[in-house]
Amino acid sequence: MSGFEPYRQYKMSGVDWLGDVPEHWTTGTLRWYATIQGGIAKGKDYQGRDTVSVPYLRVANVQDGFLDLTEVKEISVLESELERYSLQLDDVLMNEGGDNDKLGRGAVWRGQINPCLHQNHVFAIRTNHLLKPEWLATFTGSQPARTYFFLNSKQSTNLASISASNIMSLALPIPPVAEQERVLRFLNHEIARIDALIQEQQRLIELLKEKRQAVISHAVTKGLDPTVPTMDSGVEWLGPVPAHWRQNYKLGAMADERRGGFVNGPFGSDLLSSELTHEGVPVVYIRDVKPTGYFRKSTDCVTKEKARQLSVCRVLPGDVLVAKVGSPPGDACIYPGSEPDGIVTQDVVRIRVKSEVVDAEYLVFLLKSNYARAVVDAVSVESTRKRFSLGDYKQLKLPLPPLAEQVQIARNIGTQFETMDALLSTANEGIFLIQERRSALITAAVTGKIDVRDWQPSAIAPSSQLAQEAV
Template sequence: MTFQKYPEYKDSDVEWLGEMPGHWIRGSLKNLAWIRNGKDYKDVESSDGEYPVIGSGGMFSKASQYLHDGESVLLGRKGTIDKPLYINGRFWTVDTMFYTEVAKGTSAKFLYYYALTIPFEFYSTSTALPSMTQGDLLNHPAAIPSNFEQTQIARFLDHETARIDALIEEQQRLIELLKEKRQAVISHAVTKGLDPTVPMKDSGVEWLGEVPAHWDVVPTNYRYEIQLGRMLNEQRAQGDHLKPYLRVFDVQWNAINTTDLPLMDFPPEVQSMYRLKSGDLMVNEGGSYVGRSAIWRGDLDECYYQKALHRLRPRDVKSDTAEFFLHVMEMATQQGVFVAGGNQTTIDHLTAEQLRQYRFVFPPLAEQLQIAENITDVVSKIQNTTSEAEQLIGYLKERRSALISAAVTGRIDVRGWQPPASAKTPESAQEAM
C-alpha cells in the first residue's frame, strides 16, 4: 500500500521530526493534554469493585472509586514506561502511571498513537528502574494537525493497525499449532515408534501407555550411567587444574553454550569422573528447569560440569544412543513426569537416585537411530516454518510502528482515506454480533 504526501511541507526545527505539513502547528504534548499523577489505591481496592486499577504493567486490581471518567491516554511514570495505553471509561491509576486529561479539540486516539512514537529510551533516567517526568513528557515536541485531521488519522490507524494485528495474531496461532505438532510428533515417535502395524503391549507406566511389544521398559539405571557434577565453591575457583565447566543455564534444550565458560579446579584424581565425552546427555537436576536436556557434542577438547547437572552416558553404545533419549526426556517434561505430588509444580530437585529409578522405553539401537533421524527431519521442517512466521511477525511489527510514525508526523496524507466497503465500522460490527 502506498500513500501520497502532503502538497507542502515546512521545517519543524526538530531534528528527529524533520519536515512537517505546511499547515500543521509546531507544538508539544502539553498542547494536546494535561498530565495527572496516579494515586495510592489501597483505600479504594475492592474485590467487588467495578473500576480497573492500572499501573505501568497494566491492570492488576479493582477499585470501588475512580480517578477519571472518559477517554484518556495512560503513560508510564516508573517501570514499564514505553507502553502507552488508551482507555475510555472510569478507572484508577496508581503512582507508577500518569493519566491524561485530553484537551478540547484533541482526539484522544490521535494522542495515543502520537504517544507510541515518543523515544522513551531518550528520556528515561539511567537507573535500574526506568522513570519519566511530567516535564519531559509535556515538552516532547509534536506536529499538530487540525481536529478533523487528528480524527481522520486515528480512524486510518485504527483500521490499518487492526489489520496488521490480525495478521500477527494469525502467525502467533500458527506458531502455537506448530509447537503442539512438534510435541505430538516427538511423543508419538518415542512411545509408539514409526511402524503403526507393530504389536503393542502395556508398558506398566501410566504416562507411557502402550508401547511396541519388542521394546524394553526398564529403569534408566539399567541403560545409562548417571553421574552428578562437582560441587561449585569459591575455593575450587582457584587451583592448579582449572578447567572449563558447564552450569545449569549453559544447558538449554538441545543446545549447550561453550562460550566464555567459567573455570573450576578439577585435580587429576577426579577428572575421569567428571570429564565429558562426546555423546553424553546433560540433564538439569534442579530449579524450574528440571529435565531440560542437551547432548555434549565435544565442542571443547576438555570440559567438565557442576553438581546441578546430571551426566547420562550409555552403558553400552551398541544398545543406546543419547539422540533418542534426548527426545524421551523432552516428552517426559512435556507430560509432566517431573512434577511434585501431581500438583503440577516442578520438583525442586531431580536427584540421581530418582532419575535412576524412572522407567522409560528403550527400542533396539537401530530403531532408536531411525526414530531420532525421523524426529530431526520433521522438527527441522516445523522449525523452518516457525522461523518464517516469527520473521513475518517481526516485519509486521516494524510495519505497524512505521505506519503510525508516518501518519502522526504527517509524512503521509490520509485526509481522503476511507475504509474499504467490505470493512465493518465499529457500529456495524456490533450490530452483526
C-alpha cells in the same frame, strides 16, 4: 509508504528526530497539551489508620499499546487518597520503566475497573481538548517517539527508566482534532487487518509446535513401525508400546556408571557467588537450557582451579543437560561441540549417557515427550517454580527401544523437524516483516508523511494480499 500520497506542503518541525511535518500541523511539547499524574507507592505504612482495598495497575498491566487486565492486584490506601490516585476515563497510561521496547509506550484507559489506581512506576497522562488521548497513545508507538524515549532514559543492564519531566518534554506533531480522528480511523482499520494476519501466522506457529511435540511423543512411545507386536505399557493413557522394547527402564541406569555420570551442580558453599568470574570456565544455568537446544545467555565463569575442584560437575560436548526448575521443569538439550567444557549449576542436571545403552539425541527426545513430561510432573514439587530432586529424577521409569532403533528414531524425528523448522522460520520471518510494515505505517501516518484525510475503508483484504504488501 506505497499507495498513499504525501501532503502538498511541509514545514520544519524544529525537532531533529521528527523532521518535517505538514504545514498546517502544530508541533509542541506534551506539557502544552496535557498534565501528568504520578501513581501511589506500594508499601506505605498506614498502621492504626482505616484503609480500603482498591485495584491498582502495575507496569506488567501496561503492555505494548494495550492493557493486560488478566491479573490486577489490589492495594490498601486511605480513602482520602482515592481521588488523588484514581484513574480517569481516557487517561493515557505510560510506563516509567521497562525494556526499551515498552518504555513510554501508551495505552488509553477506558474505565474498565472503577475505582482503579496506578502505581508510581506508571504515569497517567491527561490530555486537553486539542489532543486526543488515542493520538498520544498511537504516537508513543512511532519510531520518532521510540527514539526520543531511548535517548532520554536512564539505561541499566536490562532495564531503562524515564522521568516525568522527560515524558512531558516529548515533542509531538498535532494536526487539528478532526484530522486526528480521520488518521486514527484509518490506522484502526489498517492495523486491524495487519494484526489479523499476524494472528494467522501465530496460529500456524503454534500448530507447527504442537505437531513437533506430537511427532516426538509418538515416535518415542510407539516407534516407527506400526506393524510390530505390542504389549500393554501398564499406563492407562499411554496404551500399548512395542513388545520388544525394554519397559520401565530407570533413567539413572542410562547414565555412565562411573562417578559423576548423573549429577547436578554444586550446592551452597561449594560454589559461592564471590567465586564467579567474567572469564574462565563457563557456568551453565537453567536459562541456557532450552527445549530448542542449548543457547548460552549466562556470562558467569569460574577459574580453571575452581573448575578442577568441581570436576564431578563438569559438562562436556555431547552431555545431556536438563533443567531441574521450570514451568514445567524438564527442558532437555545436548551440550554442543562448539562450546568449551563447562560446569553446571545446582539447578541443572548433567547426564553422561551410557553409550552402549542409549543414544544421547534419542534420550533428549524421550525427555521432551509428553510421557516423560507427565512422569516428571508427578515427582515435581511446587515452590516459586516447580522443581524435582535429583534422586527422584534418577528413578523415573521410561520405555527404551534397542540402541539401533533409538538412532533410527532420532534420525527420523530430525528429518521431520527440518521441514517443520523451515516452515517455522518462514512464518516467523513473515511476522517480522508484517510488524515492520505495521510500525512503518503508524510512523508515516502520525508524522504526516502520508495524507489519509480522504481515505475510505474497503473490504478486508485476503491474507495473501496483506502478506504481499508486508513484503
